[in-house]
Amino acid sequence: MTKVVHKFGGSSLSSAARYQAVANIILGQCQRGDCVVVSAAGKTTNTLVKLWQSYLQKDDNAFNDILLQVENHQNQLLTELFTSQQANTLLEKLKDELQSIAKAAADLNLHEASLLAHGEVWSARLLAHLLSTLNVSALDVDARSLFTQHQGQLLHAQNKQACIEQLSGEKIHIVTGFIASDCDGNTITLGRNGSDYSATLLANYIDAQAVSIWTDTHGVFSTDPRKVSSAIKYPKVCRAQANLLARLGNPVLHAKTLSPLKDTNIKLQVRSSYDPEAVGTEIVKQGYSKDKRFITTFEELDLIRVEGLATGEVRTLSQLIQHSIHHFSKGGEDYLLVPSNDTHAVASHLQGRGNIVESHLRGLAIVAPSHETHQLTQQVAAVLEQQDVVVRFTHSDGRYALFLTDQSIDSDVLAILHDKVVNKGRELAVIIAGLGNVGEVFVDQCQKQVEKLQANFDLKIVALVRSKEMLFCPSGINIQNWQQQWRSEAQSYQQSDLLERIGELDYEHKVVIDITASDAFSDMYPSFVAHDCHLISANKYAGTAAQAWYGKLLEQLQERNLHWRYNTSVGAGLPINFALADLQNSGDAVTRIEGVFSGTLSWLCSSFDGTKPFSDLVLEAQGMGYTEPDPREDLSGRDMQRKLLILARDLGLELDVEDIALEPLMPEHLATGDWDSFLAKRQDLDTFYQSRYEQSQSEGKALRYTGALDIDEQGQVSAKVGIAYVEAGSAIANLTPGDNIFVITSQWYESNPLVIQGPGAGKEVTAAGIHSDLYWLTQKLK
Structure with a gap:
């Protein structure tokens, strides 16, 4: 078959x-x-x-x-x-x-x-x-x-x-x-x-x-994307609205196209032959998609009032002129919208039963959910009046409204209308992955934050995902009662199940918020992008993946005009990524980044004063939940190494993690074996740290664990993460225990570097940083 x-x-x-x-x-x-x-x-x-x-x-x-x-x-x-x-x-x-x-x-x-x-x-x-x-x-x-x-x-x-x-x-x-x-x-x-x-x-x-x-074109848009850059490509459009748009002259689908699909299960997709990998628009049966908002424009139409319009006569006339004709009734009379070039042929066929009411009309129609049409009609009328567009004829039947005008609706006016009546109705589906310490705080903060964001977007949290279970509700999860809903409705899933459910979401925009620490989940980013999802990451793995994979992901995002925010992957809630982007966008050139990018190592180094063994501090930090379950993951420096790589890539540098030299904050032999074997040899860690501490003291400096990236005048890059002896009066030396610090030297900040300092860890500040990224995304989409 x-x-x-x-x-x-x-x-x-x-x-x-x-x-x-x-x-x-x-x-x-x-x-x-x-x-x-x-x-x-x-x-x-x-x-x-x-x-x-x-x-x-x-x-x-x-x-x-x-x-x-x-x-x-x-x-x-x-x-x-x-x-x-x-x-x-x-x-x-x-x-x-x-x-x-x-x-x-x-x-x-x-x-x-x-x-x-x-x-x-x-x-x-x-x-x-x-x-x-x-x-x-x-x-x-x-x-x-x-x-x-x-x-x-x-x-x-x-x-x-x-x-x-x-x-x-x-x-x-x-x-x-x-x-x-x-x-x-x-x-x-x-x-x-x-x-x-x-x-x-x-x-x-x-x-x-x-x-x-x-x-x-890439699919069915809310208006002509060639005229309005913010036009929305809808992933799904119901057949009834598609048919109405076709009868109103929308060029993507045509009036007769849908009729053979009536009462069938045949799927219809509109896709771009210029970008075959892009997800198009699926035209679905009624009930399989919510009604959307559209603005479609007209050029050179005549309005004809017809007496005694016979059944099937509109179809006959459409065949005669080989063009769709929109028919509507108003005040008990039948009207046809006919291309001006074809009016003579239509009038001849009607043999005196057709009278031209208005000629050489332009204008627009809005198509929207029936409960919104009246309000949107008023808004459109107000905008057209403000823009001095003369309206000669209007009509509305609950599903759409016609505005027939003297002049063409130019791109500027169309953009204003689109912003007023379409953009404010945008929907954003949020998928949250990772419900650990930060994830739970983020979801709890959502209860207030979502209310603020909904001023511009119909924002719904549609999925909560853990490693083995997910709660998926396309109409939106009651976030104030999500734990109870999770207990009763969460189901086990495979990656393919999650992607299938995301693909079925009928929203203008989708965002996956990754608060996991899973490299397997970050491997799914290209699949999320293929399903037209924006990305927000607290997860560092994607940002530090192999350069070829990372570069391909950026290409995919750019091709689909999607956004990826990951400000909390470095510095928790500190705006380091924003700062680097702003410096470069304003014409500055960063030449050096140095700092402490680990709250754990910041606390350990800043707290050590020689009165107790270093290993005691490590165990104390572990007991307070400051470290990874195995603190050697922090002491290895790999976390800071990944963070420095993310910053390097923010500067447009094509580096891999192996390009960053790494010196752990412990003897190499302590990295092997289980935790008990480490504890048995903890004195080796104390000796290791004490000797370096004494060296720093003899030089009148402070011992810190830092990351440093340098770019010379020829563009050569050197990067290292490891033990550093810093000047006693410097910002890094005087770092508050637990804080992160970023010291940025650039052409504009050469003699007096820019310093960004603050809490670099903690579930509350990290969750707040993710909310900052989400807010940024909604503003960008708006």
Whole structure:
């Protein structure tokens, strides 16, 4: 059984390079037996329409010039994609077809639909031939042998049988979109942009599992992303809203596309052929997605009031002009919104029953959940009045509102409207992983903090995750009672389960907050990004992973316009990452970072005065919960080494952890064996530290455990974590026990370095730092 029907539009096939890109998508996405529906390449259909118009006008010179344009474009595609030997057969067929077009025109026997059909025929033939050169078994199929109409009605039973018979086997079938035939074998078209309709029809006939509409956009957006940079790409849109948008002229989906999917379980996705790895938008059945907010704009429409509008007449008119027509009733009268260029054809068909109420209109429509439409309509009206946009006609039916205006809605006005009526309705799903000491405090702090954030976002905590169990509630967890809900509803899970649930979330934005200390969880970051999740980390493992993995993750985040905040991975709640970013963004250049980045080692070194053995201090710190369960993890210096690497990468340096020299705060032999064996040899630690302490005292300096990163004028980097003897009067020497300190030297802070100091550990300050990152994210998204 065919798994998927893929459809590629003209923009996806606009050049030889795009054909090659589509072939690569097919290689990666299709299986044997799948079908691919294609439109005409680029603007081919528009050019063929001009050719037809010149034929009707009996303008032979224009006809010959346009036919030459068509020939040159097709020849260019063939010569760029194939060797001369590979292209011979296709060139001969093209030559014969162009000669037949010219002869039919000369004999005054040219047929419009047959002429327009050539675009799709050439696309299918070319793509199938290209796949064959790549050792893919592909066959081009003319849809006129699959789809038959009688008096404007598709013969579904006959068509289904034809599809089953002709599209069986192991080949990938490349099917022409847009065209069909009547019972006499004459060519007919399914309307402009009818290739989407061809794809969903085909999927219905062959009982496919899914349809992928590949376009030049990443999915369905809240408004035109080319005009408004903050437009939201929705991961899911319900069919009813998608159909309404199509009837209002939204170019991503078209009015008839969804009808073959009614009462089926066929999945429909809109994806980008320019970024095939990106997650697109899924068009789902009612009830599988919340209604969203949209703004769609109009250009050059006429408003026609119709008397005695018959059932099915709107569809007939849409077929006549090959364009969707929006119909609505107001005050007991029927109205049509018709492209101005097609008004004459519509008026002629209506034979005096249509009166033009307003002409050459522009404007917009808002589409929103029904309970929000009234309020949003008022807000839009107020903005348009403030922007001196003259509204000539309005209409609302509860699901949408029309504003028909004199002037076009420019990008500036559209951006203001979007910010007023769409951005404030944004939703953010929060997944919190790690419910240890910091995690529990963070969740408790959420009870007040979420209320503040919800002023700009509909923010919901949808998941709480531990190493083996998770509580997942897409509609939001009652955070004030989360422990009880956890006890009754938490379930065991695998990584694939978590990713599947995240993929099903129907939110405009998602963020995974990682408060674990798990390298396995940080390994999932690329998968989270693939599901369009922002990241907030208190976990250091991802920030210190191998440079190749780390660099690839940054690329993925940038490609999807996602954010990653990790301020608490170094310095708990201290704003060290923010400071480094601000310095660089303002044009400064950091030349040195030195400091103490471990609250544990800060406390140990600053507290030691020689009155008690160093190992006693270590055990005291362990008893107070200052250290890791095995304090040797702190004494190893590896934690500070990872933190210094994160800071280095914040400066744009491509380092790995092995590039940072490491001197532990204990003899090497104490790192091996179990904890009891360490305790038995603790005197070795005391001797080790005491000797270094005495050396510092003899030099009049203070013993500290620091990290240091230097960048010389040639850009050479040296980095080390280890024991340091610092000047007695320095900020590092006078460090409050338990504090972290960062001393930053730069071009602007050369003689008097910038110092950031404060608590570098503690569950409260770390949790607060994570909230700071979350607040930053909401402001950035807003």
